[in-house]
Amino acid sequence: GQQVQQSPASLVLQEGENAELQCNFSSTATQLQWFYQSPGGSLVSLLSNPSGTKHTGRLTSTTVTKERRSSLHISSSQTTDSGTYLCAIDISNTNKVVFGTGTRLQVLP
Amino acid sequence: NSKVIQTPRYLVKGQGQKAKMRCIPEKGHPVVFWYQQNKNNEFKFLINFQNQEVLQQIDMTEKRFSAECPSNSPCSLEIQSSEAGDSALYLCASSRGQDTQYFGPGTRLLVL
Numbered sequence: 568g569q570q571v572q573q574s575p576a577s578l579v580l581q582e583g584e585n586a587e588l589q590c591n592f593s594s595t596a597t598q599l600q601w602f603y604q605s606p607g608g609s610l611v612s613l614l615s616n617p618s619g620t621k622h623t624g625r626l627t628s629t630t631v632t633k634e635r636r637s638s639l640h641i642s643s644s645q646t647t648d649s650g651t652y653l654c655a656i657d658i659s660n661t662n663k664v665v666f667g668t669g670t671r672l673q674v675l676p
Numbered sequence: 677n678s679k680v681i682q683t684p685r686y687l688v689k690g691q692g693q694k695a696k697m698r699c700i701p702e703k704g705h706p707v708v709f710w711y712q713q714n715k716n717n718e719f720k721f722l723i724n725f726q727n728q729e730v731l732q733q734i735d736m737t738e739k740r741f742s743a744e745c746p747s748n749s750p751c752s753l754e755i756q757s758s759e760a761g762d763s764a765l766y767l768c769a770s771s772r773g774q775d776t777q778y779f780g781p782g783t784r785l786l787v788l
Binding site for chain 2: 602612664666
């Protein structure tokens with residue numbers, strides 16, 4: 568089965584609203600990273616957060632390692648936030664990174 | 677264990693010099709990714725290929741890097757004119773598709 572599951576699959580917001588994205592994983596992970604993929608396809612890392620809470624700009628990620636879940640909170644969404652958000656985990660001691668199926672976010676003006 | 681091979685493991689260049697690194701993907705993996713990993717263990721996607729064709733690349737890659745994945749030869753990534761900010765670990769990963777990526781050990785570039 569899918570090792571990394573993300574929800575919701577898609578999300579539509581009005582500009583200014585907050586977004587909450589979830590990631591659940593079934594394997595032990597040494598690293599968890601959130602990526603943003605633009606509508607044009609480019610993929611960039613947003614932040615890595617194997618455990619605890621981490622902030623950067625309008626993004627907050629909270630990972631509860633024991634429960635194998637992570638969330639990404641986007642506050643005051645902007646139209647430029649539209650795209651696909653991917654959660655990826657680094658399976659312990661394998662150099663293997665497994666990506667989730669993503670959450671497609673659309674922020675309307 | 678991953679069978680992605682990257683060479684060299686370490687590379688030291690002066691500013692303005694070219695820096696070239698190579699990657700042999702795992703056998704049977706048509707998709708190859710290059711990432712730049714910073715000190716915070718975050719990795720930035722640079723470019724990916726399916727067989728010999730570029731699928732996606734970021735602006736920086738298009739402007740400053742030369743990359744290719746010829747058939748029957750290693751993939752390569754070359755910075756045309758190295759800058760101090762290019763110092764990082766460059767990771768190559770291969771995949772059968774778009775989900776699980778198997779990473780090589782990386783090439784650590786230091787630009788003096």
